[in-house]
Amino acid sequence: MDQNNCTSLHGFVLLGFSDHPKLEMVLSGVVTIFYFVTWVGNTAIILASLLDPHLHTPMYFFLRNLSFLDLCFTTSVVPQMLVNLWGPDKTISYEGCVTQLYVYMWLGSTECLLLGVMCYDRFTAICKPLHYFVIMNPHLCLRMVITVWSISLANSVILCTLTLNLPRCGNNLVDHFLCELPAMVKIACIDTTRVEMSVFALGIVIVLTPLSLILISYGYIAKAVLRIKSNAGRQKAINTCGSHLTVVSIFYGTIIYMYLQPGNSASQDQGKFLTVFYTIITPSLNPLVYTLRNKDMKNALRKLVRLDHESTKLKRSQVS
Incomplete structure (x- = not known):
């Protein structure tokens, strides 16, 4: 029987932090808390922005x-991660591992590109305010989002298919707590230079291209902000762009460190902690970053809380 087929039957063992059982207990608590914060924060942003005209x-x-993407991104990882951290069973089925690999790569790539699109939106709002709603019309916005998701899906299909086609010679021990692309490449039993070069090349396109456009856009935005004479207008522009720039710095910083290092020089434990950071912690920070610095969003969230409070009071009065 083919050795890859043997792996297909038995699935994979996600080693995670199995050599540090006390660390696993601490991490399981941290992951659970941040996952809860991610769900509450991002769901609140989605509801508030939908309900407030x-x-x-x-x-x-x-x-x-972005909030919907973050919810999907963390959900593609956290349930399996918690199973891995909580108990002695570290296995994941072949089908489950393949699904996680494709979905994880798809959503991660989408976030890279979506942050670039969001920067273009801020560039248009500040540098071309009189034409903003003409340029950023609903049709264009929808088309941009569909394009981002489609390109990311193509990237995921190419890279993950290349990775899964590598022979593993029966090796099913993945030194990670999820089926992540670099960890899956490492268990191949042949020279993986060509696959690693493909990952690096597509990483340049998916990660560095939007990042370069973001940096160029912020150069123009900085010039436009300096020309604003009103202190209130300047502060509003800084707050709006500052939120996006904070998210960009956190997300891209960890992604570049993980995927675009020559020879993947980061240690395996470093890679695991960085994965926790950009898949669990960063999505939970996004709602805080956008709401704490955004007056309109804070007002919308207050309305949402009041609406929920009034709805609760009405139900109680009907019961009594």
């Missing part, structure tokens, strides 16, 4: 997409 603008359309 003042937030039916391109900026909040993209922010809703």
Whole structure:
């Protein structure tokens, strides 16, 4: 029987932090807390921006997409991660591993590109304010989002298929707590230089291309902000762009460190902690970053809380 087929039957063993059982207990608590915060924060942003008519603008359309993406991104990882951290059973079925690999890569690539699109939205709003709603019309916004998801899906299919076609010679021990592409490449029993070069090349396109456009856009944005004479207008622009720039710095910093190092020089434990950071912690920070620095979003969230409070009071009065 083919050795890859043997792996297909038996699945994979996700080693994770199995050599540090106390660390696994701490991490399981941290992951659970941040996953809860991610769900509450991003769901609140989606509901608030949908229910408040003042937030039916391109900026909040993209922010809703980012929040939805973060919910899917963490959910593709956390349930299996918690199973891995909580008990002695570290196995995942072949089908489950393949699904996680494709979905994880798809959603991660989408976030890279979506942050670039969000920067273009901010560039248009600040540098071309009089033409903003003409340029960023609903049709264009929808088309941009569909394009981002489609390109990311193609990237995932190419890289993950290349990785899964590598012979593993019966090796099913993955030194990670999820089926992540670099960890899956490492268990191949042949020279993986060509696959690693493909990952690096597509990484340049998916990661560095939007990042370069973001940096160029912020150069123009900085010039435009300096020309704003009103202190209030300047502060509003800084707050709006500062939120996006904070998210970009956190997300791209960890992604570049993980995927675009020559020879993947980061240690395996470093890679695991960085994966926890950008898949669990960063999505939970996004709602805080966008709400704490955004007056309109804070007002919308207050309305959402009042609406929920009034609904609860009405139900109680009907019961009594």
